[in-house]
Amino acid sequence: MSIMHDTGGLLPRDAAMNRPASAEEQRAIAAAVEKGLDEGGLGMGMGITYTPTASSEEILNLFYLAAKFKRPVFVHAREGGNAIQTLQEVIANAAASGAPLHIVHINSIAMDKTAEALRMIDGTRARGLDVTMEAYPYTAGMTEIASAMYSNWESRPAEYFARFLWPPTGERLTRESFERYRKQGGFVAEFRNTEDMVRLAISHPGVMIATDGILQHPRSSGTYARVLGKYAREEKALTFMDAIRKSSLLPAQRLEAMSPQMRQKGRFESGCRRRHLRLRPQQRHRQGYLRKSQAVFRRLSLRDGRRNLCRPRGQVAGRRCAWPRNSRSMNAIRSIVLPNS
Numbered sequence: 001m002s003i004m005h006d007t008g009g010l011l012p013r014d015a016a017m018n019r020p021a022s023a024e025e026q027r028a029i030a031a032a033v034e035k036g037l038d039e040g041g042l043g044m045g046m047g048i049t050y051t052p053t054a055s056s057e058e059i060l061n062l063f064y065l066a067a068k069f070k071r072p073v074f075v076h077a078r079e080g081g082n083a084i085q086t087l088q089e090v091i092a093n094a095a096a097s098g099a100p101l102h103i104v105h106i107n108s109i110a111m112d113k114t115a116e117a118l119r120m121i122d123g124t125r126a127r128g129l130d131v132t133m134e135a136y137p138y139t140a141g142m143t144e145i146a147s148a149m150y151s152n153w154e155s156r157p158a159e160y161f162a163r164f165l166w167p168p169t170g171e172r173l174t175r176e177s178f179e180r181y182r183k184q185g186g187f188v189a190e191f192r193n194t195e196d197m198v199r200l201a202i203s204h205p206g207v208m209i210a211t212d213g214i215l216q217h218p219r220s221s222g223t224y225a226r227v228l229g230k231y232a233r234e235e236k237a238l239t240f241m242d243a244i245r246k247s248s249l250l251p252a253q254r255l256e257a258m259s260p261q262m263r264q265k266g267r268f269e270s271g272c273r274r275r276h277l278r279l280r281p282q283q284r285h286r287q288g289y290l291r292k293s294q295a296v297f298r299r300l301s302l303r304d305g306r307r308n309l310c311r312p313r314g315q316v317a318g319r320r321c322a323w324p325r326n327s328r329s330m331n332a333i334r335s336i337v338l339p340n341s
């Protein structure tokens, strides 16, 4: 974004979103990415859906660059269009370049084509390509309202806008309020997955569990508790062992080719660097969603004698565990994102 002088923050919102990079800019972008990989970057993050003017050739060239360093491309593939074509694009780039591929939020990309998407990735892996995927356990996603994800908002019918929730006020949007907030900028929640799509992705043995943390979304703090509590314990969509494997071992294995430390994480083996977790899965509780998450977190206590895995406003592995319990935005989104939880 800095090379193209885009004024966006986390995501492009003007130059890098609305125009293709010149040949000179493409060279500068590739050089910056190469420098990062050369310095030990674990992979290349690519948000194709946020840079729709990037050409297929530019994207493929970056896959070749990742392949040169044997690093995965962690890709936010194109969203909102033809999910099959979207996946074909990145799978073909991985096959042609030899770069490992990690597809983020497979259910958000595929939506009602989630079953077909999982079949495509299974088939790709069965034929020897290094392709992995993840999902988070919520029917709502969240992204920047001013991003390229919604470039075609003006052609949408009026009923389309009701799927959006504006966290600061908790309101569902209309065409008018969407336009107003798009000019203003900020993160918006979008309800476009169904429970069936989420359950299908979460229970698939090859799908890792990921948070894609954005602090205004409950997924930042509630993801693992929700998978263990709702999908494993209550709905039995997957076993506890699978839920834990998909949250720990699979992500570590994804990274271990680039990071030798990861060969000692996410598993119990002699000599491994690990934190022991204690879980009493059958203990029931009647609190609402937030307290339910906290109750599960509390049970996942660390045995290092110093701190819990995650306390509200506590720390996770040395990082702040943000859970804005009292914020209006959190209350607003919680009440609508998870009405039955």
Ligand SMILES: [Zn+2]
Residues within 6 Å of the ligand: 076, 104, 105, 212
């Ligand atoms: Zn994401």
